[in-house]
Amino acid sequence: MSDFVPHTESEVAAMLAFMGLSSVDELFAAVPGALRLAGGLDIESGLSEPDVLSRFGEMAAANRATGSDLVCFAGAGAYDHDIPAVVRRLAFRSEFVTAYTPYQAEVAQGVLQALFEYQTLVCRLSGLDVANASLYDGASACVEAINLAVAATGNAVVWVSQGVHPHWREVIRTFAAGTGHDIREVPLGPDGGTAWPSEGEAGCVLIQHPNYLGCIEDLVAASAVARRAGALLTVAADPVAAGILRPPATYGADVVVGEGQPFGTPLSFGGPFLGTFACRLEHVRRLPGRLVGETVDVDGRRAYVTTLRTREQDIRREKASSNVCTNQTLIAVAYAVHLAWVGTAGLRELALRCARGTRYARESVLAIDGVETMTSAPVVREFAVRLPVPTADVVDRMAEQGFLAGVPLGEEYGANGLLVAVTEKRTRDEVDAFAAALEKAVG
């Protein structure tokens, strides 16, 4: 078995002797005999390193990973982007990986500065003033945004666009059972954009942009709706689309959240991902999670430290702005490394490349007999089509042809819907082959 306990028998004996004890067992005297586990844990005994690795190798082999023999056209909140080598080499250096939350700033400037740069990047993409040091994922970022908006407005009514990822909406409903927020879903219109109610009041208006069906939303309208309803406008925005679209803040968004996976994180079977969260400065005291700020040390040197900690649960306890403690720091660092590598011109190019591939693929797919579009609003990395046959079967058939064809849409969007994502990774040849295979699969 692998053994990570350094103590040799004689060392254990010496330590016990120092305490006047004769067996380790005596240390557990406080555990009532009735509660002592007889015969130890009922699990396998330990394996050597190579044995563990071969077992994991077998499980990995039982999956079909995306790649040249399973070309990925699936997205729906988990995208197959190229990740530069620098991300692994830098973000996963052991100092970042094996550090705890930066409680002792003097020896944590590495993580603190990386987070400070991450916060700055998240703010620049959203156009807002302040961002936290990360949340769990897109869904949890939406939940925290709702909590902030309701607290800020004092109105528990939450309008959630049906264009928000179905899983995120489900998570929102799950946690609303605790907060008692009144979650009301707002349907999409025929073009694929949200069709807002013409009246009523709310504390929060939540919209995804581009939305789940890939459509660019009309944020001018959403913003007007939010103002009229007295709600904070919360936009779940995609960081890649930020390369060509106007920043949400320019439309008056109060809170901008997002799923940060496209930068720095592989598909990873869905986690760990990254919840990005930014808001206007006026809401900073309600900001969930950690915040890193710039300051100075006693010698006046520039330094970084977690700040406004009185919001947090370890100090504020039941009155905390949120219960988040451990977040996704390492994923945030990977996001910062990847985004900085992409750079200003690169981000625009990346977004453009996604949009080009998406348009090319959409036209190729819609040219197939019986395949119909589901939306008319502009798309940039993903699009929804309705197939003439059940989607799940098509996806299975396409897998045999070497394609992860996309993500089947739920019934709420009507029958046989398929969501297809095209990142900068997809070549023209791959898209042509994909369209050809799809034509067979639906025929």
Next chain:
Amino acid sequence: MSDFVPHTESEVAAMLAFMGLSSVDELFAAVPGALRLAGGLDIESGLSEPDVLSRFGEMAAANRATGSDLVCFAGAGAYDHDIPAVVRRLAFRSEFVTAYTPYQAEVAQGVLQALFEYQTLVCRLSGLDVANASLYDGASACVEAINLAVAATGNAVVWVSQGVHPHWREVIRTFAAGTGHDIREVPLGPDGGTAWPSEGEAGCVLIQHPNYLGCIEDLVAASAVARRAGALLTVAADPVAAGILRPPATYGADVVVGEGQPFGTPLSFGGPFLGTFACRLEHVRRLPGRLVGETVDVDGRRAYVTTLRTREQDIRREKASSNVCTNQTLIAVAYAVHLAWVGTAGLRELALRCARGTRYARESVLAIDGVETMTSAPVVREFAVRLPVPTADVVDRMAEQGFLAGVPLGEEYGANGLLVAVTEKRTRDEVDAFAAALEKAVG
């Protein structure tokens, strides 16, 4: 294309202006026009990172790597041992990877101490006093050992056992063309051990232990031969076998070299590997390559530095003990990490596990009709057998069955010889399947 040059056009212009120049081309004025390359290099233009990686992915896919679908029984100087995860994670940290030779000791204590520990380990395995900071590979270590021995004895006659790896012997002959050393090969006896000449004088006696055919050599005899011939005894010893065999120095070896690949380095298509080199202290001034020594800094703190540099080419020029400058430091660090992880008890266990698998496999293989042993001397990780049919064909057929069956022996060892290696990585099931497949392949 990938671009690692940071200079923007305006920055280039500013730098040129500072020099009073208007074009970069002017900087190359010293290159005669007739020598200027018209039209630039006749190679492809640059590729992006993902394009480079997919091209390498294709080349990698055109190889058949060892693993579960090509179980490796090939050795012959390149062995398939398990390498613990710590090796990559530690030895390949970028501070080790991207440092130069430690010319400025004050900022190179990391590499220097790692090498000092490596030297200590090499000395412990050989039983000798001093080891250098690495040489290129097993072959170059033999060449340098011969050069040292000839210089020390003043006798250019070199007796090289036929049990020394054929490639190493070839390299020895190649370089002897320059040094003029008189290389004489000594044949193996029927048992697989070296049959030394009963008389004559020599400057160097070189033997591999265990030898190319896997046999433990009689170092008592070899040592007597060397003494009688007035030669230095040079042993090319295997670091894994050192876990159970007596250290060569206990037999009176003056120089112990070796191929260090088994610790820390994957098969790597043969390189970079590691030449280990140790000798008696009396020969230290003839030691080839770099040597790290312990010393103190001006404050009396323990520190490490490359020492006895006057042996080296950058100072001694044509009178240097060797021309080696760049060595295999990083591979030496990997060796130290792996060996330290294996540890004292582990090294013995590792050697035992290899010997057990080797015996089990040898018995299974010799049970096959028509397969005969080639040696009778004891073996610990490798053994030679004679097949009833041409070896190359058998190896090809075995590859189809998912085995890298071994390394065909050259004609000098007679027809149809196959060298089979069994490391601690091989399971009983694998060996059973191997023997079954071999039975078919030779039948």
Next chain:
Amino acid sequence: MTSANGGQARSAPLVGRDGEPTIFELSSPGRRAASFRSTAMPEWSAEELVPAEYLQDEPVAVAEISERDLVGHFTRLTHRQYSVDLGAYPLGSCTMKYNPKLCDDAVALTGLTDVHPAAPVALIQGWLELLVNLEEVLCRITGMHAATLQPPAGAAGELTGLLLMRAWHERHGEGARRRRVIIPDSAHGTNPASVTLGGYEVTQVPSDARGCVDVPALRERLDGDVAGIMLTNPNTLGLFEEDITEIAAAVHEVGGLLYYDGANLNAILGITRPGDMGFDIVHMNLHKTFAVPHGGGGPGAGPVAVSERLAPFLPGPRPAHDANGGYGWETPAESIGRVHSWHGNALALARAYAYIVANGSDGLHRVAEAAVLNANWLRHRLRGAYDIPYDRPSMHEFVASTAGLRKRSGLRASDVAKRLLEEGFHAPTVYFPLIVEEALMIEPTETESPQTMEALAEALITIAGESGDEARQAPRTTPVRRVDEASAARRLIPTWDASPSAGS
């Protein structure tokens, strides 16, 4: 602004004490690192792809930095960061044990990393098997019936557990009546915060003189409006709640449920199980007990295991065996719904599974013994030098205090923390639990050797013996010295672009 240079290493403590410029300061207009795959796609312009009104007027400024400078920058930052791989990290309640490197390799396989979370079940059998196996071993370790792996951290696990509690009571028509959740005054801050988000009121129960739940006081607070109690056992003082069986009975009597905060299971692995103590709901921090590295603050994983009666309420979909020997997804009958975008922090879950498989029943038992041995040995060793408010056999950690030293030499817990950094150790957790003044919460973990324990003890004893001036000056050897937290809050600078504003 002329840009800073990215090739000077003076911010690396190896050679200097300067600050490190930000990637924004290192940017130079027009410089770039990125290169993109050649795809042969038509090169439509932005205008051809997206209606003008949606297009940005100017590119978002991100950074303009060469790959070389990017690498230099982040490499230097790592030299300004303490970590387990550099030295001991006796941070109480955080279980900063060594994270075996084999787990890094186990989860680096593309067969795990490059799998889409929405892929059809036929393509993800390996992942489903892994998650089903992990759920099972976690249940065996905790003595529970079923678990959800979705919660991405401990706090998320707590809230999930409280929503399970709520679902249970609602299912039994008591949703409105059960308003309170009881929490000891020694509880971790996430507990009360989660209770609030779960829609409950916090009722605090004091600890008794021995540092355990004051059972009589608890009984007074027990009533029909109590939804349940959240306990940590061993509690945050590192003490085992000896009366746990009695407590469980009392809570169950009034129809409440018992929630076990299992963030730190290190001390009880193979020794005792929450299920056997009578708990209904247990969350675990795989990023503590099960060696998922902390990543500077995350990601972690906070699975929640429950007793049989609560299983029908678990979040879904859950990985499960299917009819024909394979694996599939299954959503419990009365599921409270998803608590994560996908299936939880999958790669973190896989890491923990690798750790559990590598250690096995024998190894995990050794972990518990050595963790408890180190903690108790150090507690003994520090006697006399520090106050030990509850000086009796502790589990994986114990709490010391500088209350006495503060009176004598003015030495505060925070001073000890800063001074200890100079000695090459990370600081313990300070000022927690709140019921101990000037608390130093020390958790050595099992992976630190007796020699390291001795060195840590000597360092702490030396510090206690000093006048206190060194400590107040400390740290003097770090890249920056004590940072001004007050001004960070007063003059808030949350981004590199921000002009200072009144944070508070």
Next chain:
Amino acid sequence: MTSANGGQARSAPLVGRDGEPTIFELSSPGRRAASFRSTAMPEWSAEELVPAEYLQDEPVAVAEISERDLVGHFTRLTHRQYSVDLGAYPLGSCTMKYNPKLCDDAVALTGLTDVHPAAPVALIQGWLELLVNLEEVLCRITGMHAATLQPPAGAAGELTGLLLMRAWHERHGEGARRRRVIIPDSAHGTNPASVTLGGYEVTQVPSDARGCVDVPALRERLDGDVAGIMLTNPNTLGLFEEDITEIAAAVHEVGGLLYYDGANLNAILGITRPGDMGFDIVHMNLHKTFAVPHGGGGPGAGPVAVSERLAPFLPGPRPAHDANGGYGWETPAESIGRVHSWHGNALALARAYAYIVANGSDGLHRVAEAAVLNANWLRHRLRGAYDIPYDRPSMHEFVASTAGLRKRSGLRASDVAKRLLEEGFHAPTVYFPLIVEEALMIEPTETESPQTMEALAEALITIAGESGDEARQAPRTTPVRRVDEASAARRLIPTWDASPSAGS
């Protein structure tokens, strides 16, 4: 001996200035990290496997250390090590450019790393293709006809080249007659050392006032017993040998061959080619020009390219196209034989190929231009502060000198080197080439930005302006201060087990 502790980080400059114990001091009897694969093999004892007389009496002491302490130890050592990834490394003649991380990934593929060097050709087509392609691009870059990839480093390449020279002359019945090889006084130390090992005598030719080969002096030395000449162009002063064509003609006239030390090709990529200059043999350091990282001293790769007439003598076997569109091995008719155990430093060769493919013709040309631009800009910038013995347009590097400063303030080249470390830069190469007194050989490389160049210039100018005392004290900020090289040689301690002995 009671063992040292492995969990205290005081040797990491982040927190302290202590030394780091060795793995031997960190060992504790009976402690271990290793675990081995379960194989179900019969558990024969050593005695059953090997005759007693061969068995060791006691296990070889290696180390007895936990994985946690092993990780702590080597991680702390990396914090005590300067590297390109931390900062600029203007070490002349070493071309310490940034090593792109994509090359790490390219050669980490198991399809490259887990391939046995003796596997049948059918199983290694990918490797053979890679090597054939690399040989071809290297020939195109140098203007040569064929190459061997076997030499594992530059010096090995030199010796290989000299043996090719010898084979050539012997083939033409002049083996005995050709005894001398001419080398400039500015040559790198490996050149003369290799000449000796090649069985030749060194004849040194002086440099002229312009820093180039003194052509008249060369002519005097040319004769029928000259086997050839070894030149570096640009030479080690960073100057291009403008008379190279004339030199080539003169050497060829007497039947000698021209050897090109191409360790540093950075300046001529896409600008000019040794083949066009008339060279017969060229070695390259892929670990310089082609970004194979130096690994703290190696491994590298030193391929040797030759003109058509020398191709038949190249080491074998060589990777080659086979008859039916695939690849195989081929041994040249009059091969001098192998110079490596296998096929050279394969993974280093693959790295270099990845670098070349990523840059391409356009990128490599940009490399040369920026490398030369940085060097010349810095030379201009340092004028006045330092002597520039040969102050004319240089190639990728140039040589400055503190000869004048030494007279004024006693500042030596080595003092500048140590003082520069404090400024966050690695030192230039000092005291080489030997023909310049107090030489500072500076090679900025193309991957350092103009901002870094400016910072480096300012640091060097500041140092030149100082009294010299700071420099003599320097370095003061590093983990250890100036080390005593003299005593290291006088009291030799080559291993941790050694008791000091008289080294010299």
